Amino acid sequence: MLPVDFIESMRQQLGNEAEQLLRALETEPVTSIRLNTKLDVLTFEGDTDEVPWHLDGYYLSQRPQFTLDPLLHAGCYYVQEASSMFIQQALEQYVDTSSVVLDLCAAPGGKSTLISEYLGRDGLLIANEVVRQRVFILSENIQKWGNGNTVVTHNSAAEYSEKCRHLFDCILVDAPCSGEGMFRKDEQARNEWSLRAVKQCAERQRSILMDVWDALRPGGILLYSTCTFNQEENEKNVEWLAESLGAEVLPIDYDPAWGITEGTVGYHFYPHKTRGEGFYLCALRKYENEEYAPVRLKSAKNTHAEPRPEYMREMRSWLQNPDDWAIRYTDRFATAYPNKFRELIDHMSAQMTCISTGFGLGEERGKGIAPQHSLSMAKDLRKEAFPNVALTREQALAYLRTEALTLNDVPLGLLLLTYEGVPLGFAKNVGNRQNNLYPNEWRIRHL
Numbered sequence: 199m200l201p202v203d204f205i206e207s208m209r210q211q212l213g214n215e216a217e218q219l220l221r222a223l224e225t226e227p228v229t230s231i232r233l234n235t236k237l238d239v240l241t242f243e244g245d246t247d248e249v250p251w252h253l254d255g256y257y258l259s260q261r262p263q264f265t266l267d268p269l270l271h272a273g274c275y276y277v278q279e280a281s282s283m284f285i286q287q288a289l290e291q292y293v294d295t296s297s298v299v300l301d302l303c304a305a306p307g308g309k310s311t312l313i314s315e316y317l318g319r320d321g322l323l324i325a326n327e328v329v330r331q332r333v334f335i336l337s338e339n340i341q342k343w344g345n346g347n348t349v350v351t352h353n354s355a356a357e358y359s360e361k362c363r364h365l366f367d368c369i370l371v372d373a374p375c376s377g378e379g380m381f382r383k384d385e386q387a388r389n390e391w392s393l394r395a396v397k398q399c400a401e402r403q404r405s406i407l408m409d410v411w412d413a414l415r416p417g418g419i420l421l422y423s424t425c426t427f428n429q430e431e432n433e434k435n436v437e438w439l440a441e442s443l444g445a446e447v448l449p450i451d452y453d454p455a456w457g458i459t460e461g462t463v464g465y466h467f468y469p470h471k472t473r474g475e476g477f478y479l480c481a482l483r484k485y486e487n488e489e490y491a492p493v494r495l496k497s498a499k500n501t502h503a504e505p506r507p508e509y510m511r512e513m514r515s516w517l518q519n520p521d522d523w524a525i526r527y528t529d530r531f532a533t534a535y536p537n538k539f540r541e542l543i544d545h546m547s548a549q550m551t552c553i554s555t556g557f558g559l560g561e562e563r564g565k566g567i568a569p570q571h572s573l574s575m576a577k578d579l580r581k582e583a584f585p586n587v588a589l590t591r592e593q594a595l596a597y598l599r600t601e602a603l604t605l606n607d608v609p610l611g612l613l614l615l616t617y618e619g620v621p622l623g624f625a626k627n628v629g630n631r632q633n634n635l636y637p638n639e640w641r642i643r644h645l
Contacts, residue, residue, distance in 0.1 A: 223381050224382075234254075237619075282308060288450050298321065298322045299323050303326070315345065346578060349546050371423070382475060383475060419448075433463050559573055594615075605625075
C-alpha cells in the first residue's frame with residue numbers, strides 16, 4: 199500500500215493527474231540496461247527497445263537473471279534505471295568532455311559509469327561515496343567498466359570544498375532522498391516514507407549542497423538529481439540554491455515525445471508519462487561573481503616510486519597505449535592512471551581517501567611481477583600479452599564463483615580467461631591444476 203500522506207501530497211501537487219501516477223506505481227517496474235563499448239552487440243531473450251535519451255540505453259521486455267550472465271561481471275553493460283540516463287543530455291549540452299567532474303554521492307555507480315563513458319580519454323571523473331559500506335561496490339563497478347579515467351574516493355562534501363576549492367568543472371549531486379520514485383521497485387522505500395522523512399531529506403540535501411559548493415569553480419555546472427517526486431526535495435531546494443548560493447538555472451533540451459514534465463525549475467520523470475521510474479534533474483551554472491582561486495595541488499610522498507626497470511617494461515607491454523598512463527608504485531603494487539591528469543590525481547592521493555585510482559596494473563610476487571585483476575577489466579588491456587583461453591558459459595560461471603577449474607590443453611603459466619571474446623580475469627596453470635585468480639570479494643555468492 200502507498201502511504202496515505204504520500205497520496206494526498208501527490209494529489210495536491212499533480213491535481214487530477216495524480217490518480218494516473220498512483221495507478222502507475224502499482225504496476226511492474228521497467229528493466230533497462232546501458233551498454234559498454236567492450237562488446238558491439240548484446241542479445242537478451244525477449245524484445246529490446248531503445249531508451250530515447252541515451253544512445254546506449256535499452257529497455258528489456260523481460261528481466262533476466264543478471265547474476266548468471268558472465269558479460270555483466272565482465273562490465274559489458276550496467277543495469278541502470280532508464281530515467282537517470284537523462285543526465286547524458288545535460289552533459290552533452292553543458293559539460294565539455296575534457297572536464298574534471300565530481301560525482302559526489304556515487305554508489306553504486308550507474309551515473310558514474312555513464313559520466314566516465316561520456317568523458318572518455320579526454321576528461322577525469324572523481325567518484326565519491328561517503329558511506330563506507332557502499333564505496334567498495336562503487337569501486338568494483340568502476341573497475342569493471344574499465345575506462346581508467348576515474349578515481350574513487352571516500353570523503354565528505356565539506357572535505358572537498360576545503361581541499362579541492364574551485365577544482366571541478368562539473369559536480370553531480372545525486373542527493374540521498376525519500377525515494378518516492380522507487381516505490382514501484384522497493385517495498386522498503388514505501389515503508390520508510392513519511393512527511394517527516396521528506397523534510398529531513400530536504401534539509402540534508404541543502405547541507406550537502408552548501409558543503410560542496412566551494413569545490414565547484416565559478417562558471418562551473420552543478421547537476422542536482424533525486425529519485426523522488428515532491429517539490430520540497432526538488433524545486434524548492436533548487437530555488438534555494440540558486441538564490442542563496444548564486445547560480446543560474448539552465449534549460450535542458452528534450453523531445454516532447456519522451457513524456458518529461460517540466461517543473462517550475464528542473465525536469466520530472468513520472469512513471470505514468472515516461473518509461474522509467476521517478477526521477478528529477480536540474481542543471482545550474484555557478485555565477486562567476488567571485489575570485490577564481492583554485493586549490494594549490496599537492497603531491498603525495500613517494501608517488502613516483504617505480505619498480506625495477508624490467509618489471510616496468512613488462513607491465514607497459516600489457517597496455518595498448520602505455521604512454522597514456524602514469525604508473526604509481528607503492529608497497530609492491532603498481533597502479534595505472536591517466537598521464538594527462540597526473541598532477542591532479544597525485545593531489546587527490548595526497549589529500550583525500552582514495553579507494554582506487556585508475557586501475558590496478560601489477561603486483562610483485564616472489565621474483566616476478568604479476569598482473570592485477572583490474573588490468574583484465576581495463577579497456578586498454580593488450581589481450582595478446584597473455585595466452586587467451588575461451589570459456590563456456592558453465593566454465594565462466596564456475597570461475598566467477600571462484601571454484602576450481604578444469605581446463606584441457608592450455609599452456610602453463612598465466613592465462614587470460616575470456617567469455618565471448620571479453621576478458622573475465624586471470625588464472626594460472628601450474629600443471630596438475632589451474633589456480634582460480636578471480637577476486638574472492640567479487641565472487642558470485644548466491645544463484
